[in-house]
Amino acid sequence: xxxxxxxxxxxxxxxxxxxxxxxxxxxxxxxxxxxxxxxxxxxxxxxxxxxxxxxxxxxxxxxxxxxxxxxxxxxxxxxxxxxxxxxxxxxxxxxxxxxxxxxxxxxxxxxxxxxxxxxxxxxxxxxxxxxxxxxxxxxxxxxxxxxxxxxxxxxxxxxxxxxxxxxxxxxxxxxxxxxxxxxxxxxxxxxxxxxxxxxxxxxxxxxxxxxxxxxxxxxxxxxxxxxxxxxxxxxxxxxxxxxxxxxxxxxxxxxxxxxxxxxxxxxxxxxxxxxxxxxxxxxxxxx
Amino acid sequence: xxxxxxxxxxxxxxxxxxxxxxxxxxxxxxxxxxxxxxxxxxxxxxxxxxxxxxxxxxxxxxxxxxxxxxxxxxxxxxxxxxxxxxxxxxxxxxxxxxxxxxxxxxxxxxxxxxxxxxxxxxxxxxxxxxxxxxxxxxxxxxxxxxxxxxxxxxxxxxxxxxxxxxxxxxxxxxxxxxxxxxxxxxxxxxxxxxxxxxxxxxxxxxxxxxxxxxxxxxxxxxxxxxxxxxxxxxxxxxxxxxxxxxxxxxxxxxxxxxxxxxxxxxxxxxxxxxxxxxxxxxxxxxxxxxxxxxxxxxxxxxxxxxxxxxxxxxxxxxxxxxxxxxxxxxxxxxxxxxxxxxxxxxxxxxxxxxxxxxxxxxxxxxxxxxxxxxxxxxxxxxxxxxxxxxxxxxxx
Numbered sequence: 197x198x199x200x201x202x203x204x205x206x207x208x209x210x211x212x213x214x215x216x217x218x219x220x221x222x223x224x225x226x227x228x229x230x231x232x233x234x235x236x237x238x239x240x241x242x243x244x245x246x247x248x249x250x251x252x253x254x255x256x257x258x259x260x261x262x263x264x265x266x267x268x269x270x271x272x273x274x275x276x277x278x279x280x281x282x283x284x285x286x287x288x289x290x291x292x293x294x295x296x297x298x299x300x301x302x303x304x305x306x307x308x309x310x311x312x313x314x315x316x317x318x319x320x321x322x323x324x325x326x327x328x329x330x331x332x333x334x335x336x337x338x339x340x341x342x343x344x345x346x347x348x349x350x351x352x353x354x355x356x357x358x359x360x361x362x363x364x365x366x367x368x369x370x371x372x373x374x375x376x377x378x379x380x381x382x383x384x385x386x387x388x389x390x391x392x393x394x395x396x397x398x399x400x401x402x403x404x405x406x407x408x409x410x411x412x413x414x415x416x417x418x419x420x421x422x423x424x425x426x427x428x429x430x431x432x433x434x435x436x437x438x439x440x441x442x443x444x445x446x447x448x449x450x451x452x453x454x455x456x457x458x459x460x461x462x463x464x465x466x467x468x469x470x471x472x473x474x475x476x477x478x479x480x481x482x483x
Numbered sequence: 484x485x486x487x488x489x490x491x492x493x494x495x496x497x498x499x500x501x502x503x504x505x506x507x508x509x510x511x512x513x514x515x516x517x518x519x520x521x522x523x524x525x526x527x528x529x530x531x532x533x534x535x536x537x538x539x540x541x542x543x544x545x546x547x548x549x550x551x552x553x554x555x556x557x558x559x560x561x562x563x564x565x566x567x568x569x570x571x572x573x574x575x576x577x578x579x580x581x582x583x584x585x586x587x588x589x590x591x592x593x594x595x596x597x598x599x600x601x602x603x604x605x606x607x608x609x610x611x612x613x614x615x616x617x618x619x620x621x622x623x624x625x626x627x628x629x630x631x632x633x634x635x636x637x638x639x640x641x642x643x644x645x646x647x648x649x650x651x652x653x654x655x656x657x658x659x660x661x662x663x664x665x666x667x668x669x670x671x672x673x674x675x676x677x678x679x680x681x682x683x684x685x686x687x688x689x690x691x692x693x694x695x696x697x698x699x700x701x702x703x704x705x706x707x708x709x710x711x712x713x714x715x716x717x718x719x720x721x722x723x724x725x726x727x728x729x730x731x732x733x734x735x736x737x738x739x740x741x742x743x744x745x746x747x748x749x750x751x752x753x754x755x756x757x758x759x760x761x762x763x764x765x766x767x768x769x770x771x772x773x774x775x776x777x778x779x780x781x782x783x784x785x786x787x788x789x790x791x792x793x794x795x796x797x798x799x800x801x802x803x804x805x806x807x808x809x810x811x812x813x814x815x816x817x818x819x820x821x822x823x824x825x826x827x828x829x830x831x832x833x834x835x836x837x838x839x840x841x842x843x844x845x846x847x848x849x850x851x852x853x854x855x856x857x858x859x860x861x862x863x864x865x866x867x868x869x870x871x872x873x874x875x876x877x878x879x
Contacts, residue, residue, distance in 0.1 A: 201706045208698040305528075313533045315719045317726070317752035327732050334705035335732030340698075409726065410695060411752050413719025414530050419693055451699040454690055462662065462691030 197455070204330060205451055211340050213447025214347035218402040219420055220427035220439045221354060222395035228434020229371045229391045230285050235296040237424060238417030239303035240396050244269065244403020245412045246307060249316045258321045262404045266397055273396030277389045285388065300418065307414065316412040343405055350398070354436055367391055371434070426465055430472045432479030441480055518559040519813060521804075522579035524590030524600060525614075527564040530718065531592045534793045535564075538614045540786050541797025542589060542804075548781075549805045554813025561585055565596050572599020580609050586815040587612065589800055592793075594618035594637075594664055604630050610815065610822075614800040615793060619668050619871075622844035626876035628822050631843045633799040633830070635765055636871040637665050638672025640742040643763040643849035643866035644713060645676025648740065653711035655685050657704055660715040661692035669715035669742050677713075685709050695723045701731040712737055717744040722752040729756035743767075743852065743859070747792060750857045757854045763866075765847050766792045766834040767859045778833035790833075799832045806830075842873030 197205070223237045244265060251261035280299075284292050320339045327335035358364040369377040370384050378384045403417075410416070427446055431438030446465055453464035472480065523542070525535035539562075552558065561583040563575045576599055579585045587610040590600055597616035604611035604627065611630045613621055617637035621630060648656065658673060660666035666689065674684060685707055688700045704712055712733070716724045721744065728734055734756065743764020750757055768779070768791065778798065782790040790798075803825055810824030811817045830837050830845075837847040851865040 197706070201702065204702050205699060208702060212696055212698065308528075308532070313530065315722050315749050315752040317722060317754050319754065327730060329732065331705060333708065333733065333736045334702060335730075337730040339730070409723070409730065411719050411722040411726065411749075413722070413752075416719065419695070450696065454688075454696075454699045455703050458687075458689055461689075462694075 200331060204334070204336075205455060206448075207336070209447040209451040210444065211344045211447075212451060213444035214344050214351075215402065215406060216423060216427050216446060217440050217443035218347045218350055218405075219399055220424045220431070220443055221351075221436055222398035222402075223424050224428045224431065224434055224436060224439045225398075226392060226395040227428065228436075229367060230281075230388055232281060232284060233289050233292045233296065234281075234395075235293060235421065236299035236303065237296075237395075237399055238419070238421030239300055240269070240399035240417070241403040241406075241420050242307065242415075242417035243272075243303065244400035244405075245318075245407040245410065245416060246311050246316075246403075247400065248404035248407035249318050249412045250311070252318055258318065258408065262401065265404050266401050269397045269400035270393045272400075273393030274389055276396065277392040281392055282385070282388070303417075304415065313414050318407040318412060320408045337409070339408060343409075346405055350401075351440055358436065363387075363390070423465075426469050428479075430469050430479055432476075432481040435479070435481040438479055438481030518557045519553045519587075519808070519815065520559050520561060520583060520585045521553075522561045522563070522583060522585030522588045522590075524563045524565050524575055524579055524588060524596075526567045526592050526596075527562070529567050531567045534592045534615065537791055537794040538589075538592070538797035538800070540782070541790070541794040541799070542614070542801040544782060544785060545798045545801025546805060549802075549809075552813075553805060554808035554811060556808075556813040563590075565591050565593070567591075567593040567596060569593065569595030569599065572596040573602055574599075576600045576603035580607050586610065587804060589614060589804075591616055597621060601625055601627075601630065608818075610818075612800050612804060614796045617668070618664060619671075622840070622842040622871060622876065623873055624875035626842045626873065626878060628878055629818070631803065631825060631839065633803055633845060634796045635847075636672075636844055637668035638675075639765065639844075639847075639869060639871055640744075640763045640849060641669045641672035641713075641715065642676045642871075643851075643869055644673055644740060644742075645678070645680040645682060647761075647763070647851060647865050648677060648711055648713070649680040649682050653738065654681070655683050655710045657686050657688060657707055657709040657712050658684055658714070659688040659700060659704070659712065661694070661720070662689040663692040665717075666692070666715050673713055693720055695720045697724055697727045698731070701727060701733060704737070705731065705733060709737060712739050714739070714741040714745060716741070717747070718749070719752075721745045722749040725749070725753040725760065726756045734759070743792075746852070746854050746859055750854065750859075757857075760854045761862075762852050762854075762859070763849050764792070764852065764859075765845070765849055766795050767850055767852050767861045768792075769858050770834065770850070770861055772833075772835070774831065774835075775833040795833050799830050799834075799837075802830050802832070803828055840870045840873055841878070842871065842876040844871045844873065846870040 226232055226234050247265040248261050251264050252258045255261050324339045324342050326338045329335045366382050366387055370387050427439055427442045431442030449464050449468050453461040525538055527535050563579055565575050579588055589612050592615045594616045597618050601621055608629055613632040615634045617635050619636055622632050740761050743762040746762050806828040807821050807825035811821045826839055835848050837845045840846050846868050848864050849866045849869045850861050851863045852859040853862050
């Protein structure tokens with residue numbers, strides 16, 4: 197591998213890592229703040245991809261579709277929280293796993309009824325459709341750079357929200373000591389609803405942004421779910437900063453593993469996870 | 484909870500034990516004139532649901548065209564959704580054979596599930612027809628007199644690729660696929676035909692199934708600069724690979740070839756990125772023969788949807804079954820005569836006439852197709868009457 201190629205592979209790793217981060221951020225937030233294990237997180241990613249497919253056809257523009265879809269996903273998240281998840285915060289993790297595992301099946305069936313089982317494509321918007329030539333026969337799609345940009349913006353936004361705003365302060369306080377926060381007059385139920393909707397929206401937006409390059413197909417959520425959990429576990433459950441570092445790490449290991457050690461590339465990420473857990477059983481950044 | 488779980492466990496253990504020792508052999512004696520019991524074990528939910536429906540449509544259409552009976556007997560249908568779940572393969576097949584006592588078991592799509600059916604078919608001796616799954620073992624090391632396949636083996640399409648590439652002067656190839664049974668078997672066919680024709684495989688790239696993060700490998704391909712890239716992908720992953728390949732700027736610089744499943748059912752999703760991809764397969768929707776046109780028209784009329792390769796395979800399954808049943812006048816217990824008739828059958832399929840090899844796999848033409856205007860246009864026959872080796876198959 198020459199130096200130029202090495203740099204391109206680094207770019208690939210970072211780009212993949214950032215997308216993983218965006219997916220895992222919602223999962224780790226929901227677990228960290230409310231203590232809910234949400235196996236249905238991958239379904240929100242799938243929902244996003246299908247929304248992007250339908251809405252971009254309806255509006256004729258992916259940008260509008262993403263804005264509309266993001267709004268819809270917040271409403272959907274709030275409704276889901278109010279109907280189901282709210283009643284499971286204090287329950288055993290096993291109950292939560294059963295609930296969210298069931299939801300995966302329900303979402304898949306609904307998806308099948310609404311959209312069928314075909315594979316669909318979502319066109320890349322014209323202004324992002326170009327590719328930048330890197331070597332004589334390899335170019336880099338502008339859309340992938342755009343995706344990375346959106347992920348970075350969201351990472352910064354999340355950081356600011358949680359560590360610099362009043363809402364963020366309440367969220368952190370609620371995660372730290374629920375009863376104390378509540379007795380100080382903070383509406384913890386509302387905070388939880390907001391965090392849950394935010395988590396759902398993050399996964400849905402990730403699905404919408406990824407749709408043009410990943411295509412839209414049944415069961416696409418379950419594929420990313422496992423990677424999400426790996427990222428969350430490596431990063432330390434509940435830590436957004438940990439999720440970012442872990443996602444970039446997983447991106448690096450996955451990309452270079454595929455190229456340098458193709459025979460065991462499927463295992464490498466999990467070996468990384470095992471190694472991290474041996475070294476730091478609580479993950480890289482414990483909350 | 485633990486009680487009922489134990490009950491389930493012990494029950495299934497008994498079932499498996501009974502099945503494997505052949506305790507529950509299907510009844511040998513059955514009154515003639517009663518209905519033929521036809522079992523369909525296909526995916527009706529999940530990713531492959533549409534394939535299951537297409538296959539069933541094909542089977543029914545073929546039988547209805549021949550009078551709706553098998554050797555003069557009416558049909559009773561039994562259906563099981565196999566969910567494409569390999570862990571339930573043996574259980575579901577056993578249900579059809581033991582509980583429903585089917586005379587013939589048609590199924591399935593997923594190769595892993597097929598291995599379960601294969602086990603039950605070999606243990607009980609029930610007639611089994613495979614309408615899709617391409618796993619080699621079914622017509623190689625684990626072949627059996629009562630197991631027939633009307634589709635393909637995983638290496639059949641790629642066996643036709645090697646010569647085509649060398650004729651075009653594409654001497655250095657990179658192979659890329661998912662690392663799982665179907666991908667490995669497709670590679671086997673490609674490697675055999677390409678190296679035999681004098682080509683060199685520069686590098687074999689792979690990623691775990693069903694991972695779709697191709698970017699790292701595309702970067703690697705660009706650095707290797709081969710004459711041609713050859714691949715095996717299918718479904719959603721195939722659409723993504725095609726789009727990523729074009730977005731990485733490789734399209735138009737390094738031609739992309741593959742096993743035909745790369746461009747089946749994904750051309751709308753892949754869009755313009757798919758134009759110009761050349762593949763090999765035993766069928767194409769646009770095959771320009773009177774037989775295919777007539778089939779497509781009739782199918783569209785009856786089911787209000789366009790048939791695909793899976794519908795054709797189901798249709799051929801029906802044709803094969805009718806030929807066998809008619810030869811023995813519906814007596815499914817006359818096994819030697821039934822199998823002999825099926826072995827000798829010539830199937831007048833929409834894909835072209837085909838016969839069965841000694842190992843019970845189709846000997847068929849493999850077409851060369853190029854994607855043009857979102858259609859797999861046939862540009863020739865890549866290999867005439869191509870047969871799978873059937874290596875390791877010992878019948879009887």
